[in-house]
Each structure stands twice: as C-alpha cells, then as structure tokens.
Amino acid sequence: MERDQQPGGRPGRRPTLADVAAASGVSRALASIVMRGAEGAGEATRERVLETARQLGYRPDSRARLLRSSRTRLLGITFTVSEPFHGEIVESIYAAAEAAGFEVLLSAVGAQRPEARAVETLLDAGVEAALMISPSSGPADLAALARQVPVISLLSAAVPGIDAVRSDDAAGIRAAVQHLAALGHRDIAHVDGGDAVASAERRAAYEESMREAGIGECIRILHGGAHEADGIAAAGELLAGRRPTAVVAFNDRCALGILEAAWRTGLRVPDDLSVVGYDDSQLARLDHVRLTSVSQDAAGLAEAAVACAAARIRSEEPDGLVLQPALVVRSTTGTPPD
Amino acid sequence: MERDQQPGGRPGRRPTLADVAAASGVSRALASIVMRGAEGAGEATRERVLETARQLGYRPDSRARLLRSSRTRLLGITFTVSEPFHGEIVESIYAAAEAAGFEVLLSAVGAQRPEARAVETLLDAGVEAALMISPSSGPADLAALARQVPVISLLSAAVPGIDAVRSDDAAGIRAAVQHLAALGHRDIAHVDGGDAVASAERRAAYEESMREAGIGECIRILHGGAHEADGIAAAGELLAGRRPTAVVAFNDRCALGILEAAWRTGLRVPDDLSVVGYDDSQLARLDHVRLTSVSQDAAGLAEAAVACAAARIRSEEPDGLVLQPALVVRSTTGTPPD
DNA sequence: CCGATGTACTAGATCGATCTAGAACCGCAG
DNA sequence: CTGCGGTTCTAGATCGATCTAGTACATCGG
Numbered sequence: 001m002e003r004d005q006q007p008g009g010r011p012g013r014r015p016t017l018a019d020v021a022a023a024s025g026v027s028r029a030l031a032s033i034v035m036r037g038a039e040g041a042g043e044a045t046r047e048r049v050l051e052t053a054r055q056l057g058y059r060p061d062s063r064a065r066l067l068r069s070s071r072t073r074l075l076g077i078t079f080t081v082s083e084p085f086h087g088e089i090v091e092s093i094y095a096a097a098e099a100a101g102f103e104v105l106l107s108a109v110g111a112q113r114p115e116a117r118a119v120e121t122l123l124d125a126g127v128e129a130a131l132m133i134s135p136s137s138g139p140a141d142l143a144a145l146a147r148q149v150p151v152i153s154l155l156s157a158a159v160p161g162i163d164a165v166r167s168d169d170a171a172g173i174r175a176a177v178q179h180l181a182a183l184g185h186r187d188i189a190h191v192d193g194g195d196a197v198a199s200a201e202r203r204a205a206y207e208e209s210m211r212e213a214g215i216g217e218c219i220r221i222l223h224g225g226a227h228e229a230d231g232i233a234a235a236g237e238l239l240a241g242r243r244p245t246a247v248v249a250f251n252d253r254c255a256l257g258i259l260e261a262a263w264r265t266g267l268r269v270p271d272d273l274s275v276v277g278y279d280d281s282q283l284a285r286l287d288h289v290r291l292t293s294v295s296q297d298a299a300g301l302a303e304a305a306v307a308c309a310a311a312r313i314r315s316e317e318p319d320g321l322v323l324q325p326a327l328v329v330r331s332t333t334g335t336p337p338d
Numbered sequence: 339m340e341r342d343q344q345p346g347g348r349p350g351r352r353p354t355l356a357d358v359a360a361a362s363g364v365s366r367a368l369a370s371i372v373m374r375g376a377e378g379a380g381e382a383t384r385e386r387v388l389e390t391a392r393q394l395g396y397r398p399d400s401r402a403r404l405l406r407s408s409r410t411r412l413l414g415i416t417f418t419v420s421e422p423f424h425g426e427i428v429e430s431i432y433a434a435a436e437a438a439g440f441e442v443l444l445s446a447v448g449a450q451r452p453e454a455r456a457v458e459t460l461l462d463a464g465v466e467a468a469l470m471i472s473p474s475s476g477p478a479d480l481a482a483l484a485r486q487v488p489v490i491s492l493l494s495a496a497v498p499g500i501d502a503v504r505s506d507d508a509a510g511i512r513a514a515v516q517h518l519a520a521l522g523h524r525d526i527a528h529v530d531g532g533d534a535v536a537s538a539e540r541r542a543a544y545e546e547s548m549r550e551a552g553i554g555e556c557i558r559i560l561h562g563g564a565h566e567a568d569g570i571a572a573a574g575e576l577l578a579g580r581r582p583t584a585v586v587a588f589n590d591r592c593a594l595g596i597l598e599a600a601w602r603t604g605l606r607v608p609d610d611l612s613v614v615g616y617d618d619s620q621l622a623r624l625d626h627v628r629l630t631s632v633s634q635d636a637a638g639l640a641e642a643a644v645a646c647a648a649a650r651i652r653s654e655e656p657d658g659l660v661l662q663p664a665l666v667v668r669s670t671t672g673t674p675p676d
Numbered sequence: 677c678c679g680a681t682g683t684a685c686t687a688g689a690t691c692g693a694t695c696t697a698g699a700a701c702c703g704c705a706g
Numbered sequence: 707c708t709g710c711g712g713t714t715c716t717a718g719a720t721c722g723a724t725c726t727a728g729t730a731c732a733t734c735g736g
Contacts, residue, residue, distance in 0.1 A: 014486070016691090016692055016693080017692065017693060017694095018692075018693090026715075026716085027715065027716045027717075028692090028693080028694095028716090028717095029694080029695080029696095029715075029716060029717080029718095030714080030715055030716075032693070032694060032695090033694095033714095033715090035693095036694085040713080040714070040715080041714070041715080042713080042714055042715085045714080045715085057486070059458075059461055059462055060462065060692085060693075061405070061462070061464060061691090061692055061693065062462040062463050062464070062693095063401045063404050063405045063410075063463065063464055063691090063692080063693090064401075064405050064691070064692035064693035064694085064721090065692080065693050065694075066401050066693090066721095067399070067401045067402050067405055067691090067692080067693070067694090067720095067721050067722065067723085068692080068693050068694040068695080068720070068721050069693085069694060069695085069721085070721080072401075081425030081426070081428055081429050082422070082425055082426075082620060084420065084422070087419030087420055087425075087446075087448075088419070088420075090419055090446055090448075091419050091446065091448040091449065091450055091451065092450075094446065094448070094450065094451050095450050095451075103459075105443075106444040106445070106446060107444070108425075108428055108429065108432065108444060110425075110428075110429040110432070111429065112429055112430075112432065112433050113429065113432050113433075121441070123397055124397060124398065124399070124400040125400050125401065126399060126400070126401055148352070148395075227624075228624055228625075228626055228627075229624060229625040229626055232625070232626045257626060260598065260601065260626060261626075263598065263601045263602045264601045266604055282420055286565075286566055286567060287566075287567040287570070288566055288567050288570045288595060288598060288599075289566075354721090354722055354723080355722065355723060355724095356722075356723090364685075364686085365685065365686045365687075366686090366687095366722090366723080366724095367685075367686060367687080367688095367724085367725080368684080368685055368686075370723070370724060370725090371685090371724095373723095374724085378683080378684070378685080379684070379685080380683080380684055380685085383684080383685085398722085398723075399721090399722055399723065400723095401721090401722080401723085402691090402721070402722035402723035402724085403722080403723050403724075404691095404723090405690095405691050405692065405693085405721095405722080405723070405724090406690070406691050406722080406723050406724040406725080407691085407723085407724060407725085408691080
C-alpha cells in the first residue's frame with residue numbers, strides 16, 4: 001500500500017502549514033489565520049489558501065497546535081470499557097464537549113489497565129481537566145491528582161476537594177418506591193448494590209421512602225451487587241420464601257438478573273412481580289427487556305460535567321452538580337397480583 | 339481548588355524539561371537524555387537529574403515529544419461504545435500495543451458520532467496507523483483513508499486494499515456444528531445475522547458443515563440479527579412449530595435472545611434445547627449464562643492487529659491475518675432429548 | 677609531550693503550529 | 707504631497723521536547 005506523494009511537498013510526509021503557505025504564495029502566519037478562520041485576511045487570498053489546502057489534503061497537526069497555544073482545550077475521560085452505562089455517558093460527553101469547544105481524549109480502565117495508569121496517559125497528553133466516570137481510586141489518590149488538574153468525578157459520591165457530578169440517588173429511589181406504592185404494592189423489596197459505591201445511600205433512601213409511604217413494616221433488603229449474577233443470587237433467596245410483589249434493584253444489570261431468574265422460574269413480569277432498575281441504560285431500553293428504570297440522564301450528567309470542567313478551568317466555582325433523576329416507566333411494573 | 343505552585347518555576351504552569359535542567363544545573367539536552375534513559379550521561383548526574391525531576395513533579399509533555407520525533411508511535415482505534423465485544427478488544431489492544439512500544443488513542447463511534455469523524459480525530463492527532471473495529475464506512479471511504487495512513491480493520495470481511503484481521507468464521511461455525519452433531523443432534527437450526535457484516539459467510543459455513551456432517555436435509559435457517567431482540571424474534575418462530583434440538587446463533591447477543599425466549603417459554607437449556615453463540619464475549623461468560631460459544635480470542639485478534647499495524651508502519655507485508663477460533667463449551671449445550 | 681580515542685556534556689536547529697509586533701499598501705482628508 | 711487610520715500581510719519568537727554537531731576533558735599509547 002503506497003501512501004500519497006504530496007505534490008510539491010516532501011515525499012511521504014503529510015503536508016504542513018508551511019507547504020500550504022508556499023503553494024499559495026503567502027506567509028505561514030497568514031495561512032494560519034485563514035485555517036483558523038481568524039480575521040485579518042483578504043477574501044480573495046482566503047479562498048485561494050483554502051483551495052490549495054484542500055488540494056494538498058492539508059490537515060492541521062493537533063499536537064503542534066496544542067503545543068503552542070497554552071489552552072489545549074482538551075478534556076480527558078476515564079471510563080470502564082465493560083460498563084455499558086459508561087459508554088452512554090462517554091457518547092454524551094463527546095456531544096457536550098464539542099458544543100463547548102473542547103476536544104475529548106478517552107482513556108479506558110479495565111482489568112489489565114488500572115485507573116492510575118489511565119489517568120497518567122491523560123496528564124501526559126496535557127488535558128485541561130479530567131472527567132472520571134465511577135472513579136475507583138481512593139480519596140488520597142484523587143486528591144493528589146486534583147492538585148495537578150481539575151478533576152470531576154461522575155456517578156460517585158462526593159469526595160472532599162474534587163467535584164462530583166451525580167444524580168440525586170435518594171430522589172430516584174423515592175420515585176421508584178412511590179411509583180410502586182401508587183400501583184398498590186406494599187411488599188416492595190430492595191436488592192442493594194453490595195459494596196458498590198452508591199449502594200449505602202440508595203439503601204437508606206429505600207428505607208426512608210418505604211416509611212414515608214406508610215409501609216415501613218414491609219422493608220426487606222437483600223444483599224446484591226452491581227452485576228447480573230448478583231441479581232440472580234438475590235432473586236434465588238427472594239423468590240424462595242414469602243415473595244414480595246415488587247423489587248427495586250440497585251441498578252439495571254442487577255435488575256436484569258432478577259428478571260431472568262423470574263422468567264426461568266416461570267413468573268410473569270409484571271403480573272406476578274414488578275421490577276424497577278436504576279440507570280435507564282441501553283440494557284433497560286432493549287425491546288425484550290423494557291425495564292422500568294430510574295433514568296440517570298446520561299446527557300444531562302455529561303453536560304453538567306463538561307460545564308463543571310469548563311468552570312474549573314476558568315477558575316470559577318461550578319454549580320448544578322446534582323441532577324434530578326426521572327423514573328421511566330416501561331413494561332416491568334404493573335399492579336400487584338391480588 | 340489550588341493548583342500546585344512549582345517551586346522555582348513559573349507559577350501555575352507544569353514544570354518543563356528546561357525547568358528540570360536549570361534546577362539541576364545541566365543543559366536541556368542532557369536532561370532529555372536522562373529522562374529518555376538514553377546513554378551518554380554520567381551516573382552521578384543521571385541520579386541528580388532524576389531526583390530533581392521527581393521533586394518538581396516533572397512529566398514529559400507528550401505533545402512536544404511527539405511533535406519533534408517523526409515517529410509518534412501512536413496507534414488509533416475506532417470502536418463502538420455500545421458493543422461489549424469491542425470493549426474487550428480495546429482492552430486487549432492496550433496490552434498488545436504497550437508490549438510493542440505503542441501508545442493507544444481511542445476514538446469512539448456512536449449514534450451521535452459517525453465513524454468518519456472518529457477517524458478524523460485520529461488523523462489529526464498523528465496516529466501512525468488506524469485500527470478500526472467493525473468499520474461501518476464503505477469500501478471507497480476506507481480506501482481513501484488508507485491512502486493517508488495504514489488501516490487495519492478488525493472483525494470485518496476483507497476489503498481490497500486494506501488489511502483485515504479476523505478469525506476464520508467458517509471454521510468457527512463448523513466447530514459449533516460438529517460439536518452439536520457429535521453430541522447426537524441432527525435438527526440443528528441457524529439463526530443468522532440478517533444484514534450484519536459476517537452474516538452471509540457464517541450462513542454458508544453452516545450449510546456446508548451440515549452437509550459435511552451428513553445432515554444436510556435438516557438445514558434450517560432463520561432470519562436473525564446482531565442483537566438480543568433479533569434472537570427473541572427468531573426464537574418465536576423457531577420454538578413455535580417443529581422445534582429443533584439445537585441452535586447455532588449468529589453471535590452471543592443473538593444467542594442470549596434465544597436463551598431468554600427459551601427460558602420464558604419454560605424450556606430447559608440444554609435439556610430441551612442446546613444453544614451455541616459466537617464471540618465468547620463477557621456476556622457468554624457471565625455466571626448465569628455460561629453460553630457455549632465460538633471464541634474469537636480478543637487477545638489474539640488484538641495482538642495480530644497490532645503486529646499487522648507495526649508491519650505496515652515498517653512498510654512490510656503483514657501476515658497472520660486470519661486466526662483460528664476455538665469453541666468454548668459451557669452449559670448451554672448437551673445431548674438432545676430422546 | 678603529542679595526538680588519538682572515548683566519555684560527559686552543551687549550543688542551536690528543528691518539529692508544525694500560534695502569536696506578537698510591525699511593515700506595506702490602500703484610500704482619503706488637509 | 708503629506709499624514710493618518712485601517713486593512714492585509716510578513717518576519718521572527720515561541721511552545722516543550724528531540725536530535726545533530728561539536729566542545730571540553732579525561733585517559734592512554736607511542
């Protein structure tokens with residue numbers, strides 16, 4: 001496979017701004033002005049330069065640009081490849097960042113690639129702020145990092161010294177419980193997130209809203225986790241004895257486990273059992289699942305996070321860090337059996 | 339949140355190599371030599387420079403480094419955030435790339451962000467090669483791209499002019515059919531991938547291996563797709579009439595749909611129905627699924643892709659572009675019912 | 677004591693862009 | 707013709723690193 005030979009340029013190299021300038025008979029500075037769309041170039045020259053740039057197939061070298069202008073306008077993101085909901089947020093961040101004039105640099109976290117390493121890559125690339133989705137590092141590490149660059153954590157509880165953009169988990173759980181109670185459910189169980197980050201808060205919110213709904217005596221909490229298998233395991237216990245009529249799960253994946261266990265046992269959802277998830281992830285929206293779920297509003301979180309980063313970069317205090325979640329009712333909740 | 343003031347450096351800016359050099363009383367060039375671990379520095383000075391670098395919290399600026407050295411050693415990757423299997427490959431690529439001395443630059447493709455745009459970001463950053471996981475661009479676009487930088491596609495059928503690293507789909511399907519035939523199955527159906535990329539090839543391989551196994555008269559192909567809902571839909575048709583004893587699905591997500599439909603209908607897997615997937619994704623490995631699946635060997639594909647990219651960068655011809663898949667037998671296949 | 681060899685180190689150019697300061701040129705009022 | 711404000715354009719410095727060429731200074735053989 002042969003690379004293009006640039007006509008008039010050095011063979012095999014991609015054309016530079018200097019090539020464009022030379023080819024159109026202007027200085028590098030003016031060519032730069034034209035390419036940036038800045039003012040200070042005549043209309044005729046502007047078009048001529050743009051035309052030759054197009055002909056040469058010129059692409060500005062982002063490394064060189066970023067190097068010179070102290071503002072890199074780069075936002076770094078760490079996310080976990082195996083978490084579907086992270087993917088959704090990443091996609092929303094792209095949109096929000098572009099709208100705000102930022103470029104996005106992704107760095108994946110995985111079994112082979114610890115978060116610390118992912119973050120280092122971002123720092124080396126010169127990001128102006130780091131958005132970390134469900135950061136797993138300890139408060140001390142995060143604080144150390146925050147001393148080098150503004151850090152915004154998403155989907156995690158607040159850590160002193162770094163901004164956390166998240167949704168109001170208590171409100172989300174309350175909406176779920178109220179929805180079920182309004183449908184007539186009383187035996188509403190909760191499968192918690194085990195030792196996952198937001199688990200304790202959601203558990204507490206569940207207890208409180210059960211009492212608010214006047215069914216505090218029906219509180220029943222099962223140990224769960226963030227993944228399908230946890231939901232299945234909890235469901236085994238849940239469906240064995242006296243069965244509740246509804247379950248609020250820690251998140252969608254956990255809820256999916258409960259659903260599958262129910263299906264396998266021959267239970268009909270929602271006729272025999274109502275299930276509510278949390279995240280409103282793609283998983284919940286799949287045609288065959290149609291899970292009622294608390295929407296974390298990936299787009300909203302992403303926008304808030306980008307806005308927060310932008311504020312920090314301008315050395316301002318950010319606000320609007322807690323978003324209100326909304327319950328999305330689909331096909332896994334209904335009135336309880338008689 | 340205050341950023342660190344660099345002792346002796348300009349306030350608020352991260353320290354540069356010049357700062358390190360000045361602070362340890364050597365020239366920038368020598369400091370560079372030490373930081374790169376190149377030879378040509380005395381032992382004593384080397385330690386002194388490293389020490390001051392550590393104290394200043396110096397981090398080399400990758401943009402500047404890459405700008406100067408014509409070799410950027412950057413591999414660009416496009417992947418789809420919502421595809422779990424892509425995530426697995428991405429993670430493996432990180433490992434393979436680092437082992438080969440490359441850095442990795444991710445660019446996500448999604449509903450809001452077309453592949454063309456994702457690729458442009460990579461080019462602007464100066465990647466030496468682009469690895470595209472399941473590229474969606476047409477042959478013409480890919481060819482145009484390949485004229486600017488070596489392009490390696492993963493998981494896609496070969497396109498003239500660009501390298502495709504993939505596994506031998508025919509062999510994978512054959513392994514699945516042979517496994518089922520060996521267990522005693524004759525009524526083995528295939529739910530295909532609809533218009534997904536590798537669908538036609540896998541469908542043909544299914545037909546051929548059925549004939550090879552002497553059960554050509556049992557060939558039965560249902561229209562499916564790459565997602566759970568497609569599996570569910572196909573299963574509706576499949577389980578309604580004369581039921582096969584085994585199904586080979588286009589991929590794991592499709593197989594999962596079939597599994598769920600089976601569970602919901604009260605069928606036991608594998609007692610009443612055996613199911614085989616394709617990809618050996620995390621999905622297949624989940625505790626509650628334990629899906630027998632054809633392993634595409636994400637790590638192997640990643641290594642081959644990186645090796646291929648490295649070869650192209652050295653202007654050599656790559657080889658080993660087709661990997662042999664392996665069947666991973668789990669809990670969804672067994673002997674047929676009497 | 678001189679020149680050769682080698683190690684430790686430095687000055688300055690360079691990568692490809694941006695940015696600053698100032699030059700060239702225009703038309704127009706005085 | 708001169709001076710002035712405004713636009714268009716250019717030369718050269720700059721960002722933070724690498725790389726080349728070459729300078730000091732030791733050591734060593736003759």
